[in-house]
Amino acid sequence: MSKLSYxxxxxxxxxxxxxxxxxxxxxxxxxxxxxPTAYILSPYLDAEARQQIIENYGVNEPLHIQYMKxxxxxxxxxxxxxxxxNEPVAEVILTYLPNSLVLMLTATLVAYTIGITLGVYAGWNxxxxxxxxxxxxxxxxxxxxxxxxxxxxxxVFGAYLGWFPMTGMSSIGGGGQSLSEEILTLEFWRHMVxxxxxxxxxxxxxxxxxxxSSMLDVVGEEYINLCRAKGVSERAIMFKHAARNAMLPxxxxxxxxxxxxxxxxxxxxTVFGWPGIGRALVDAVLxxxxxxxxxxxxxxxxxxxxxxxxADLVYGWFDPRxxx
Amino acid sequence: xxxxNDLDVNYESSEGIVQAVDGVTIELNEGENLGIVGESxxxxxxxxxxILGVLPSNGYINSGSIEFRGTNLASLxxxxxREYKWEEISMIPQSAMNALxxxxxxxxxxxxxxxxHRPDEPNPDxxxxxxxxxxxxxxxxxxxxxxxxxxxxxxxxxxxMSLALDPALILADEPTTAxxxxxxxxxxxxxxxxxxxxxxxxxxxxxxxAVVAETCDRVAVxxxxxxxxxxxxxxxxxxxxxPYTLGLQNAFPNVNKPDQDxxxxxxYPPNLADPPTGCRFADRCPMAxxxxxxxxxxxxxxxxxxxxHRSACHHSDRIDTDLRPKAQQAETWSEEVTQ
Amino acid sequence: xxxxxxELEDDAPGEQNVGSEVRKRSWxxxxxxxxxxxxxxxxxxxxxxxxxxxxxFTALAIVGPLIAPHRPQERLYKENGVxxxxxxxxxxxxxxxxxxxxxxxQGYDIFSQLIYATRPALIVGFLAAVLTVSVGTSVGLIxxxxxxxxxxxxxxxxxxxxxxxxxPTVIVFVAIIGPSFENIVLGIVLLQWRGSARVIRSxxxxxxxxxxxxAAKITGASDLRIIVRHIAPNVLSLxxxxxxxxxxxxxxxxAGVSFLGLGDPxxxxxxxxxxxxxxxxxxxxxxxxxFIPPGICISLVVLSGFLIGxxxxxxxxxxxxxx
Numbered sequence: 001m002s003k004l005s006y007x008x009x010x011x012x013x014x015x016x017x018x019x020x021x022x023x024x025x026x027x028x029x030x031x032x033x034x035x036p037t038a039y040i041l042s043p044y045l046d047a048e049a050r051q052q053i054i055e056n057y058g059v060n061e062p063l064h065i066q067y068m069k070x071x072x073x074x075x076x077x078x079x080x081x082x083x084x085x086n087e088p089v090a091e092v093i094l095t096y097l098p099n100s101l102v103l104m105l106t107a108t109l110v111a112y113t114i115g116i117t118l119g120v121y122a123g124w125n126x127x128x129x130x131x132x133x134x135x136x137x138x139x140x141x142x143x144x145x146x147x148x149x150x151x152x153x154x155x156v157f158g159a160y161l162g163w164f165p166m167t168g169m170s171s172i173g174g175g176g177q178s179l180s181e182e183i184l185t186l187e188f189w190r191h192m193v194x195x196x197x198x199x200x201x202x203x204x205x206x207x208x209x210x211x212x213s214s215m216l217d218v219v220g221e222e223y224i225n226l227c228r229a230k231g232v233s234e235r236a237i238m239f240k241h242a243a244r245n246a247m248l249p250x251x252x253x254x255x256x257x258x259x260x261x262x263x264x265x266x267x268x269x270t271v272f273g274w275p276g277i278g279r280a281l282v283d284a285v286l287x288x289x290x291x292x293x294x295x296x297x298x299x300x301x302x303x304x305x306x307x308x309x310x311a312d313l314v315y316g317w318f319d320p321r322x323x324x
Numbered sequence: 325x326x327x328x329n330d331l332d333v334n335y336e337s338s339e340g341i342v343q344a345v346d347g348v349t350i351e352l353n354e355g356e357n358l359g360i361v362g363e364s365x366x367x368x369x370x371x372x373x374x375i376l377g378v379l380p381s382n383g384y385i386n387s388g389s390i391e392f393r394g395t396n397l398a399s400l401x402x403x404x405x406r407e408y409k410w411e412e413i414s415m416i417p418q419s420a421m422n423a424l425x426x427x428x429x430x431x432x433x434x435x436x437x438x439x440x441h442r443p444d445e446p447n448p449d450x451x452x453x454x455x456x457x458x459x460x461x462x463x464x465x466x467x468x469x470x471x472x473x474x475x476x477x478x479x480x481x482x483x484x485m486s487l488a489l490d491p492a493l494i495l496a497d498e499p500t501t502a503x504x505x506x507x508x509x510x511x512x513x514x515x516x517x518x519x520x521x522x523x524x525x526x527x528x529x530x531x532x533x534a535v536v537a538e539t540c541d542r543v544a545v546x547x548x549x550x551x552x553x554x555x556x557x558x559x560x561x562x563x564x565x566x567p568y569t570l571g572l573q574n575a576f577p578n579v580n581k582p583d584q585d586x587x588x589x590x591x592y593p594p595n596l597a598d599p600p601t602g603c604r605f606a607d608r609c610p611m612a613x614x615x616x617x618x619x620x621x622x623x624x625x626x627x628x629x630x631x632x633h634r635s636a637c638h639h640s641d642r643i644d645t646d647l648r649p650k651a652q653q654a655e656t657w658s659e660e661v662t663q
Numbered sequence: 664x665x666x667x668x669x670e671l672e673d674d675a676p677g678e679q680n681v682g683s684e685v686r687k688r689s690w691x692x693x694x695x696x697x698x699x700x701x702x703x704x705x706x707x708x709x710x711x712x713x714x715x716x717x718x719x720f721t722a723l724a725i726v727g728p729l730i731a732p733h734r735p736q737e738r739l740y741k742e743n744g745v746x747x748x749x750x751x752x753x754x755x756x757x758x759x760x761x762x763x764x765x766x767x768x769q770g771y772d773i774f775s776q777l778i779y780a781t782r783p784a785l786i787v788g789f790l791a792a793v794l795t796v797s798v799g800t801s802v803g804l805i806x807x808x809x810x811x812x813x814x815x816x817x818x819x820x821x822x823x824x825x826x827x828x829x830x831p832t833v834i835v836f837v838a839i840i841g842p843s844f845e846n847i848v849l850g851i852v853l854l855q856w857r858g859s860a861r862v863i864r865s866x867x868x869x870x871x872x873x874x875x876x877x878a879a880k881i882t883g884a885s886d887l888r889i890i891v892r893h894i895a896p897n898v899l900s901l902x903x904x905x906x907x908x909x910x911x912x913x914x915x916x917x918a919g920v921s922f923l924g925l926g927d928p929x930x931x932x933x934x935x936x937x938x939x940x941x942x943x944x945x946x947x948x949x950x951x952x953x954f955i956p957p958g959i960c961i962s963l964v965v966l967s968g969f970l971i972g973x974x975x976x977x978x979x980x981x982x983x984x985x986x
Contacts, residue, residue: 266919
């Protein structure tokens with residue numbers, strides 16, 4: 001099977017998985033206890049509007065008809081309307097998703113760069129004090145609740161030292177600009193520093209441990225020994241040969257992490273008051289704003305599944321042994 | 325060309341210090357092939373690694389010297405050693421599949437060696453092509469990855485890489501162990517024919533005496549970290565003068581006597597973390613006496629005529645009369661006799 | 664772990680008879696395997712430290728309510744009995760305070776809350792870990808052993824579970840079903856089993872091809888017997904490993920859910936303490952004795968779980984990929 005037909009096959013699987021997700025989301029929101037119409041009818045509507053919507057969505061019709069209409073509307077890009085603000089859900093998502101993406105992708109970049117590099121050194125220098133302390137730091141980062149680290153960071157760097165702003169994505173009075181304009185300001189990046197550091201501290205452990213584990217497998221291989229016999233320098237062996245081979249599992253993990261970045265991090269966003277999609281999802285759920293919750297859930301899951309697909313394809317590009 | 329003098333190589337392990345190579349002295353002259361024969365764990369691989377300078381981090385040369393054309397490699401710094409690696413001394417490892425980095429092409433891996441030692445080489449690709457032709461591989465395939473080669477082809481690619489810088493000495497570590505019999509034959513033939521073309525000498529490390537018999541001029545037999553017998557191939561295979569060598573030959577099938585049972589030497593080699601005083605083969609030797617258990621024998625000339633045939637046995641003078649006539653009978657090696 | 668394989672391969676295939684005696688031997692094997700592993704582990708300092716910490720907190724969970732000076736939601740008053748003793752500083756900071764760690768904005772004793780919160784934390788941790796790994800191991804065993812359609816279906820379900828983000832899903836689940844302790848545990852288990860399922864399945868796939876399994880099949884051993892007698896012991900180490908990590912993940916998830924206000928309203932947990940601290944702007948008030956201790960407790964317990972898992976991983980071959 002050539003690379004192209006494999007990609008097509010995986011794409012088809014992707015569509016099927018997304019369809020399964022959509023179906024699952026549809027049914028799960030409807031089998032929950034409580035008034036089934038609560039998922040479609042906003043409690044704020046008056047009688048006439050309710051009737052209109054009941055007809056549109058076919059609430060009183062059998063489930064499978066509702067389902068067909070649901071699928072149809074999704075294919076049209078219509079994810080429904082927010083109960084809370086009456087905005088199209090798609091717009092709500094587009095408001096909050098980029099905020100999260102900027103934050104999370106930056107944090108992921110920082111975390112994975114540091115994590116992978118430290119992982120290479122840790123795997124190469126097994127049983128050294130350096131390795132043990134690195135692992136300890138990685139595990140500690142994973143053990144602190146992210147929201148608590150955030151509180152600590154705000155307390156130390158914000159309240160105590162006053163180096164960084166304590167909340168929000170932009171300073172008061174500086175709002176009103178679109179994200180793409182904001183990114184270019186220094187203020188924005190000042191606001192980013194603490195949340196990025198907190199997130200990176202939390203995320204760093206995973207790639208570090210994977211990379212280290214991978215390196216340990218590779219270091220014992222015969223070709224490493226042969227490189228030494230050839231006279232290759234230790235440093236070149238560590239990066240060119242060992243790390244290059246050990247990278248392969250990490251690549252998959254990185255691609256998937258990027259996928260999860262699309263979901264934001266509700267805890268950190270809440271503590272920092274960052275208007276991200278993680279927080280938006282939880283707020284929607286708490287407010288019973290089901291169209292928004294449903295829409296965000298769907299978009300996020302679709303991105304995760306998509307990145308899984310990308311991870312597979314990218315892996316094949318890096319590892320010449322993979323045949324399709 | 326290569327003179328190993330009284331070499332001691334130790335490993336640090338959880339059981340203590342393992343004396344993997346103990347007082348080994350061998351020499352290899354220009355243009356000849358030397359075979360080192362012994363069972364697993366006898367220290368021959370460690371010896372190879374010490375010569376190549378690729379001992380693992382818990383291994384070290386305790387004493388002795390490795391003189392290559394007059395320079396003691398053991399006394400050099402890592403950087404100085406690097407100049408000898410691959411350019412003067414290269415290796416053919418046991419398993420070519422594992423010895424080739426799977427994410428780089430063969431060409432890239434050979435050129436890596438060239439770039440390190442001959443950075444000013446104008447045309448490294450031509451070296452790759454030339455080597456591939458020498459081993460009978462299509463040079464166009466040099467741009468493929470190791471997993472795309474068959475087993476035998478990989479081994480040939482390995483040989484090509486080992487020859488790339490025209491080394492004076494090639495160390496072959498179990499070159500045929502991972503191959504089936506037919507491929508063994510092919511590889512050995514190829515090695516022989518290549519040696520006619522180039523000037524390298526070879527140090528072949530193996531547990532397969534047949535390989536040694538076919539390719540080597542001289543042989544050294546190793547047991548438990550020590551050399552127990554050495555001589556020319558004719559001498560060793562014609563008339564061995566050490567009980568272990570005799571026992572070793574029994575373990576290989578004899579084409580002329582197809583019905584003969586293979587006899588193995590009962591017992592196990594000693595634990596090198598705590599080696600016995602006296603001769604290390606004593607507890608498995610049918611000729612052992614109390615002297616053998618007390619005193620370690622040294623390599624001495626076997627007879628007055630051949631100065632280069634030496635054996636480390638207290639009773640080498642009795643081998644002609646006491647052991648050789650019945651060496652091929654199973655009872656000679658039974659448990660009761662050797663206890 | 665060659666000792667296990669040795670024993671299992673020595674096993675004479677013909678003993679289908681004496682059931683209870685065979686079962687007893689199985690337990691003896693598990694016990695001796697556990698003892699061996701414990702002996703090796705206890706040489707690792709980090710493991711010892713982590714185990715001590717965990718044992719300490721377990722003890723605290725058990726006897727906590729007995730030794731805590733106050734009840735967690737007992738409003739405390741100042742000496743005159745009228746004014747609520749809120750925002751009191753810890754005893755080591757101000758001489759007039761009688762509270763070890765001060766009080767909250769509502770006048771509750773922080774130290775007592777900290778102690779009382781140990782119990783729910785550890786229950787969540789252990790319970791969720793045991794359930795998660797049990798489900799995951801079972802699924803992995805069945806999928807890996809039977810293969811075919813069963814495997815495909817189960818793995819699609821696992822893939823699906825992987826597509827759902829942990830915290831948001833648990834939050835949604837708890838928000839809809841109701842914020843009680845049991846529901847939080849249920850929500851966690853609902854997704855967490857996915858990790859161990861995948862890893863156990865891989866292990867079973869490779870074990871399935873081993874000679875001793877094939878030998879058992881040929882001699883007519885039933886599937887159940889093969890799974891229980893031959894395969895399960897060899898994946899048990901992996902299960903334990905996952906369990907020790909799952910403890911940490913469960914506690915962190917519960918803390919997160921509670922922090923967002925969806926925790927069990929009738930129980931005080933470290934997460935709810937932090938939620939409370941935030942709600943009353945403890946950071947702005949500088950009351951670090953309120954928001955630091957609960958976080959430290961969470962971190963210590965979770966870190967101990969991870970360190971134990973790490974130490975265990977070092978002795979279990981092959982090296983795992985955490986997923």
